[in-house]
Amino acid sequence: MNSSPVTKYLNQILDTVRDDDSGEVADYIEELAQADPDKLGIALTTVSGHTYTAGDCTTEFSIQSIAKPFVYALALRERGWDVVHRAVSIEPSGERYNSLSLDSENRPMNPMINAGAITVNQLINGDDSSVPERAEAIRQMLSDLAGRELRLNTELAYSELAGADRNLSLAYMLRSYGIIQDEARAAVLSYIMQCSVMVTTRDLALMASTLANGGIQPETGKRILDPEVCRLTMAVMSSCGMYDGAGHWIATVGIPAKSGVAGGLIGTLPGQLGIATFSPRLDRSGNSVRGIRAFQELSRQMGLHLMAPHRVGANAVRAIETVDDTTILSLQDHINFSATEQILYQISQHDFSASSLMLDVTMVMSIDKISRGLLQNTLLRMQNAGLAVSLYDPDNRLRGMMLDDQPIRQVDTEEHAEILKDFGSQ
Numbered sequence: 001m002n003s004s005p006v007t008k009y010l011n012q013i014l015d016t017v018r019d020d021d022s023g024e025v026a027d028y029i030e031e032l033a034q035a036d037p038d039k040l041g042i043a044l045t046t047v048s049g050h051t052y053t054a055g056d057c058t059t060e061f062s063i064q065s066i067a068k069p070f071v072y073a074l075a076l077r078e079r080g081w082d083v084v085h086r087a088v089s090i091e092p093s094g095e096r097y098n099s100l101s102l103d104s105e106n107r108p109m110n111p112m113i114n115a116g117a118i119t120v121n122q123l124i125n126g127d128d129s130s131v132p133e134r135a136e137a138i139r140q141m142l143s144d145l146a147g148r149e150l151r152l153n154t155e156l157a158y159s160e161l162a163g164a165d166r167n168l169s170l171a172y173m174l175r176s177y178g179i180i181q182d183e184a185r186a187a188v189l190s191y192i193m194q195c196s197v198m199v200t201t202r203d204l205a206l207m208a209s210t211l212a213n214g215g216i217q218p219e220t221g222k223r224i225l226d227p228e229v230c231r232l233t234m235a236v237m238s239s240c241g242m243y244d245g246a247g248h249w250i251a252t253v254g255i256p257a258k259s260g261v262a263g264g265l266i267g268t269l270p271g272q273l274g275i276a277t278f279s280p281r282l283d284r285s286g287n288s289v290r291g292i293r294a295f296q297e298l299s300r301q302m303g304l305h306l307m308a309p310h311r312v313g314a315n316a317v318r319a320i321e322t323v324d325d326t327t328i329l330s331l332q333d334h335i336n337f338s339a340t341e342q343i344l345y346q347i348s349q350h351d352f353s354a355s356s357l358m359l360d361v362t363m364v365m366s367i368d369k370i371s372r373g374l375l376q377n378t379l380l381r382m383q384n385a386g387l388a389v390s391l392y393d394p395d396n397r398l399r400g401m402m403l404d405d406q407p408i409r410q411v412d413t414e415e416h417a418e419i420l421k422d423f424g425s426q
């Protein structure tokens with residue numbers, strides 16, 4: 001799908017943020033300090049299982065804190081809400097990811113900060129699990145989400161353990177309140193193991209899209225989580241996933257998200273898609289600078305903000321039919337990015353044997369700017385391939401769309417009725 005207009009658009013997003021070299025690569029873990037700060041990648045997977053990538057999408061890096069929502073989901077799957085909630089609350093802390101704090105009931109504030117994640121990690125694979133068994137159960141679950149076998153980088157885990165004073169102090173605090181039972185060092189190693197699973201940007205987009213898809217991995221079709229677990233996990237991501245930057249994030253981007261100190265960032269848009277970016281330089285909250293900017297651009301331009309007033313066109317293609325020598329493509333509903341992706345995909349799968357295409361947008365309620373651009377781009381390519389493209393847009397929904405600086409030939413009501421009459425007689 002590399003020549004797709006969506007891929008082109010993702011490349012444009014990367015170009016918009018590429019020159020921003022602000023922020024610093026995390027250096028408190030030796031191996032992370034070695035990362036190439038210029039790496040930049042983006043991947044997007046729709047719930048229908050189409051993945052689009054741009055930039056450095058096959059570079060492997062450690063998942064770090066992006067494992068937290070998935071391990072939280074695994075704990076909910078294995079233990080259920082009551083047990084998990086008794087151990088960890090779901091309130092935003094507004095504090096840094098490694099802060100030493102507990103709520104009034106002596107629980108970690110949420111599973112996205114380290115205190116909460118160390119606690120949740122202890123719930124995995126039964127009370128008697130050894131550290132390697134727990135690490136393997138988590139690696140296996142993350143692999144199911146990615147749709148391929150992921151590697152656990154034990155060397156990285158031990159190098160982080162060597163300088164893990166802060167996480168050790170968290171573990172001692174948790175033990176002193178009886179929240180965790182393992183020895184502090186074992187608990188931290190176990191948690192750091194989950195941070196050391198190696199992923200690519202593409203893997204992360206697939207993992208995120210599984211949450212967005214209610215727990216079914218959209219490429220393999222495997223059910224990994226229940227919809228309720230996904231809903232809860234995304235809710236906690238939206239309020240706590242960006243640590244002390246969470247409020248700003250939900251206001252400007254409006255997509256449940258989770259960042260990791262290796263530079264990964266995921267976003268999940270329920271019922272629509274999963275997005276991932278990779279860029280190692282971080283801001284003061286420990287979130288990827290260019291990743292945040294890419295998400296801001298995507299959300300604004302593609303109308304992805306969860307609080308956006310328009311609905312999503314779940315069935316944007318009303319019909320695609322060919323009669324005589326004309327293919328009629330009728331669209332409907334509110335057309336945002338997800339709807340446009342469906343349209344482009346259906347066009348790419350359609351066998352265009354006719355010599356003309358009429359786009360009928362009378363049933364379209366709204367269309368955002370990027371979707372209009374992607375559609376325009378696709379129509380232009382079809383016209384260049386020899387198809388005579390025309391448009392039925394009596395209410396000017398597409399605002400006088402041009403192809404190659406020429407207005408598209410507009411079909412008037414009479415001609416439109418004439419074509420439809422032919423349809424009826426088939």
Ligand code: GLN
Nearest residue numbers: 064065097195260261286
């Ligand atoms: N392993 C890292 C830590 O515990 C993960 C932190 C993160 O990605 N925000 O410090």
